[in-house]
Amino acid sequence: MSNLSTTTAEFASAADAAPAPSPRGIRPSDDARGSDSGSGLPNARKLASGPSADALDATPWAASAAPALQAGRLSSLDTLESEAIHIIREVVAEFEKPALLFSGGKDSVVMLHLATKAFWPGKVPFPVLHVDTGHNFPEVLDFRDRTVERLGLKLVVGSVQEFIDRGELAERADGTRNPLQTVPLLDAIQRNKFDAVFGGGRRDEDKARAKERILSLRDEFGQWDPRNQRPELWNLYNGRHTVGQHVRAFPISNWTELDIWRYIERENIELPGLYYAHERQVFARDGMWRAVGEVSQPRPDEDVITKTVRYRTVGDMSCTGAVESNAYTVSDVVVEVAASTLTERGATRADDRISEAAMEDRKKDGYF
Amino acid sequence: MTTAAVLPADLETALPTTLFRFATAGSVDDGKSTLVGRLLHDSKAILADQLDAVARTSADRGFGGDKGGIDLALLTDGLRAEREQGITIDVAYRYFATDQRSFILADCPGHVQYTKNTVTGASTADAVVVLIDARKGVLEQTRRHLSVLQLLRVAHVIVAVNKIDLVDFSESVFRDIEAEVQQVGRELGLGSDGISDLLVIPVSALDGDNVVERSGRTPWYTGPALLEVLETLPAADELESHLESFRFPVQLVIRPQGALAPDAVAAGLDVEAFRDYRAYAGQITEGSVKVGEQVSVLTPGQAPRTTTVAGIDFAGASLEEAAAPQSVAIRLADEFDVARGDTIAAAGTVCEASADLYAALCWLSPKPLREGQKVLVKHGTRTVQAMVRSVSGKLDLATFKLEGASSLELNDIGHAQLRLAAPLPLENYLHHRRTGAFLVIDPLDGNTLAAGLVKDHPGDHEDERYSI
Numbered sequence: 142m143s144n145l146s147t148t149t150a151e152f153a154s155a156a157d158a159a160p161a162p163s164p165r166g167i168r169p170s171d172d173a174r175g176s177d178s179g180s181g182l183p184n185a186r187k188l189a190s191g192p193s194a195d196a197l198d199a200t201p202w203a204a205s206a207a208p209a210l211q212a213g214r215l216s217s218l219d220t221l222e223s224e225a226i227h228i229i230r231e232v233v234a235e236f237e238k239p240a241l242l243f244s245g246g247k248d249s250v251v252m253l254h255l256a257t258k259a260f261w262p263g264k265v266p267f268p269v270l271h272v273d274t275g276h277n278f279p280e281v282l283d284f285r286d287r288t289v290e291r292l293g294l295k296l297v298v299g300s301v302q303e304f305i306d307r308g309e310l311a312e313r314a315d316g317t318r319n320p321l322q323t324v325p326l327l328d329a330i331q332r333n334k335f336d337a338v339f340g341g342g343r344r345d346e347d348k349a350r351a352k353e354r355i356l357s358l359r360d361e362f363g364q365w366d367p368r369n370q371r372p373e374l375w376n377l378y379n380g381r382h383t384v385g386q387h388v389r390a391f392p393i394s395n396w397t398e399l400d401i402w403r404y405i406e407r408e409n410i411e412l413p414g415l416y417y418a419h420e421r422q423v424f425a426r427d428g429m430w431r432a433v434g435e436v437s438q439p440r441p442d443e444d445v446i447t448k449t450v451r452y453r454t455v456g457d458m459s460c461t462g463a464v465e466s467n468a469y470t471v472s473d474v475v476v477e478v479a480a481s482t483l484t485e486r487g488a489t490r491a492d493d494r495i496s497e498a499a500m501e502d503r504k505k506d507g508y509f
Numbered sequence: 510m511t512t513a514a515v516l517p518a519d520l521e522t523a524l525p526t527t528l529f530r531f532a533t534a535g536s537v538d539d540g541k542s543t544l545v546g547r548l549l550h551d552s553k554a555i556l557a558d559q560l561d562a563v564a565r566t567s568a569d570r571g572f573g574g575d576k577g578g579i580d581l582a583l584l585t586d587g588l589r590a591e592r593e594q595g596i597t598i599d600v601a602y603r604y605f606a607t608d609q610r611s612f613i614l615a616d617c618p619g620h621v622q623y624t625k626n627t628v629t630g631a632s633t634a635d636a637v638v639v640l641i642d643a644r645k646g647v648l649e650q651t652r653r654h655l656s657v658l659q660l661l662r663v664a665h666v667i668v669a670v671n672k673i674d675l676v677d678f679s680e681s682v683f684r685d686i687e688a689e690v691q692q693v694g695r696e697l698g699l700g701s702d703g704i705s706d707l708l709v710i711p712v713s714a715l716d717g718d719n720v721v722e723r724s725g726r727t728p729w730y731t732g733p734a735l736l737e738v739l740e741t742l743p744a745a746d747e748l749e750s751h752l753e754s755f756r757f758p759v760q761l762v763i764r765p766q767g768a769l770a771p772d773a774v775a776a777g778l779d780v781e782a783f784r785d786y787r788a789y790a791g792q793i794t795e796g797s798v799k800v801g802e803q804v805s806v807l808t809p810g811q812a813p814r815t816t817t818v819a820g821i822d823f824a825g826a827s828l829e830e831a832a833a834p835q836s837v838a839i840r841l842a843d844e845f846d847v848a849r850g851d852t853i854a855a856a857g858t859v860c861e862a863s864a865d866l867y868a869a870l871c872w873l874s875p876k877p878l879r880e881g882q883k884v885l886v887k888h889g890t891r892t893v894q895a896m897v898r899s900v901s902g903k904l905d906l907a908t909f910k911l912e913g914a915s916s917l918e919l920n921d922i923g924h925a926q927l928r929l930a931a932p933l934p935l936e937n938y939l940h941h942r943r944t945g946a947f948l949v950i951d952p953l954d955g956n957t958l959a960a961g962l963v964k965d966h967p968g969d970h971e972d973e974r975y976s977i
């Protein structure tokens with residue numbers, strides 16, 4: 142595949158953080174680094190130190206949990222959180238067997254965090270579903286298992302590898318497996334009789350996703366029909382479906398990448414370490430830095446070097462790129478994302494660079 | 510992606526932004542997508558890779574002739590068919606932020622399914638921007654849009670007279686259109702009823718005049734630019750949270766019975782103290798509530814039961830007070846049997862449940878509505894069967910008068926009476942935007958047929974302005 146970026150020639154990196162001149166008087170910051178970037182504990186989750194005086198306040202994020210009304214209005218983050226929790230509770234109340242897609246990626250981690258808040262002090266009342274490409278970052282799988290354990294959840298895994306081994310899926314010429322996830326996903330939905338599947342999809346990710354409903358009906362074949370969607374009115378979500386159909390629910394539809402990061406910061410949410418700056422052996426391909434790993438090997442003409450990078454999305458290791466970054470802490474990342482000039486998919490997903498309609502085509506076939 | 514307008518230096522000191530939702534409406538080619546593209550572009554919400562893709566496609570199609578340029582509409586037209594046909598098919602949502610606010614924008618296409626799309630966008634919007642082509646002035650479509658916005662009680666209506674560059678920035682063209690818009694507004698009661706306001710702004714979406722900044726090319730216009738207006742208007746939540754009538758439809762009961770969240774337990778939650786925990790989860794639809802206040806539990810078919818609020822919990826924090834649109838869990842002092850579908854409301858403002866539903870309906874489906882038809886009505890957290898007793902008329906958009914009709918078709922707005930299989934706590938939409946709204950659903954395929962707005966029973970005192 143040729144390098145598709147014509148004018149965006151440089152690799153995605155924190156250097157993109159230099160804001161373009163703005164008609165609205167954007168003030169660039171002189172210091173884009175957070176002050177405590179050396180703490181080396183980007184994932185440290187601040188746990189409440191034992192039971193507090195008021196038993197009700199004993200929760201890992203109690204300090205930040207109380208939404209503050211400022212001048213009679215909720216902040217945009219509190220409003221988005223409230224909306225997402227309303228949607229999660231509606232789906233749990235109206236569907237028989239929901240499940241949550243959980244990959245260990247930041248959006249799905251935020252989704253799970255919202256679910257724990259929605260049902261506190263009870264358990265999250267549904268299982269999580271992971272569609273495993275077999276091309277994983279080991280630390281992400283490890284994070285997935287620890288999280289499931291910590292929250293006492295049931296984990297259902299749909300495996301791309303098993304389908305390939307059984308000859309029901311064929312490896313693609315380019316070796317990437319993101320597009321192969323659809324079949325195991327639909328299979329897991331059918332076999333487990335899930336009637337609603339929560340996804341962490343956000344409308345700001347992609348032009349096709351921008352057209353997605355919060356509750357989105359899928360037919361017997363898992364297909365999305367963007368031209369015949371139900372109108373979504375007020376906060377009344379219509380999830381009616383017939384046998385064989387299911388519904389995808391996107392409670393964080395209205396969040397942006399920056400909202401996600403601000404929320405992760407505010408709530409002290411733990412993420413896999415690769416979201417923060419670290420040293421890694423990488424090589425350049427298609428205008429992105431690819432990690433060296435079992436399924437991601439450089440060709441003879443591609444030099445391997447060590448760089449300080451982080452990931453903005455995590456997916457199939459063979460097609461997810463890293464960005465050069467010195468964002469060691471969550472507040473560094475907030476600063477970096479706020480000033481970035483590339484979308485997260487444009488910067489890090491080779492599969493979405495193929496065409497303007499790549500996501501639309503995958504979604505029509507039943508992708509996340 | 511959110512714009513970089515809120516920058517690092519500000520992050521520490523600036524108050525968190527608040528959310529503002531708005532929608533665009535207009536006829537095909539009035540420039541909705543271009544305006545949306547302009548707002549995103551000028552507020553830096555468009556990132557380099559998105560702009561590259563759009564620039565390439567614009568060049569491939571020879572956009573702007575020799576002059577060149579970027580077709581900003583491509584930024585929102587997200588489906589392949591839309592880009593190929595140069596039209597917008599479905600509502601697209603976009604996000605941008607300034608240092609004041611985060612915006613959620615619904616770009617609502619104006620062709621065949623205009624009512625469906627406008628109603629969808631307007632139902633959650635704090636404001637709607639209606640576009641008019643300065644060369645064409647107020648069209649029938651404009652009257653339709655304004656009447657829908659009036660019906661839905663959108664708090665702020667902004668009319669953008671677009672393509673002002675194509676009429677040489679003429680003040681007289683603008684003033685004529687402005688006068689006509691105000692006239693239509695008066696006929697509809699829009700902007701003069703104390704509920705909504707109506708503003709008219711001359712803009713060029715293509716060139717950016719009066720979109721983000723005031724333009725030197727319209728010196729005769731002294732009002733604010735569009736974005737200034739959007740940054741300062743009060744949001745509907747702000748208006749609704751101040752209403753006296755607290756309303757809280759119960760979504761579900763949180764009653765772990767010992768099955769507590771392991772992470773909460775690990776963090777020190779007192780298991781004994783939570784053995785009999787029971788709270789009602791939901792989102793406050795209007796008003797506010799304090800611990801210790803008297804509330805009534807409304808269960809349709811039963812007399813209201815009054816008790817006090819023992820606690821307001823949210824994910825481990827106990828709140829003294831909460832307001833719309835917060836999602837919380839409420840504990841009551843008395844052990845009532847409360848379930849999904851019940852409503853907790855401020856004591857003394859109780860609304861009675863009724864099985865007779867009088868409503869205005871925006872018909873959104875190609876399947877027409879017929880008298881005698883069986884449908885489902887989804888209201889708050891309840892869905893009940895219903896029968897259409899009668900259609901009492903539909904709105905003539907030329908005169909804004911109700912004319913006789915016995916059925917409603919796609920895009921029609923009419924009045925109907927429904928008989929419900931079980932009573933619902935219905936409230937007049939005029940006074941309660943959330944608990945006065947409902948969906949009409951097709952029991953056969955589950956599709957949404959109509960947006961419904963509860964009216965008072967005929968014979969009861971009815972607000973003049975509401976009788977579209």
Ligand SMILES: Nc1nc2c(ncn2[C@@H]2O[C@H](COP(=O)(O)OP(=O)(O)O)[C@@H](O)[C@H]2O)c(=O)[nH]1
Binds near residue numbers: 535713715
């Ligand atoms: N001269 C001029 N052309 C405009 C303006 N706004 C939009 N257009 C053009 O009008 C046409 C229709 O615009 P579009 O945004 O697709 O309209 P929509 O159908 O309402 O979304 C396109 O060719 C635009 O470039 C404007 O302010 N001035």
Ligand SMILES: [Mg+2]
Binds near residue numbers: 541543596618
């Ligand atoms: Mg358009």
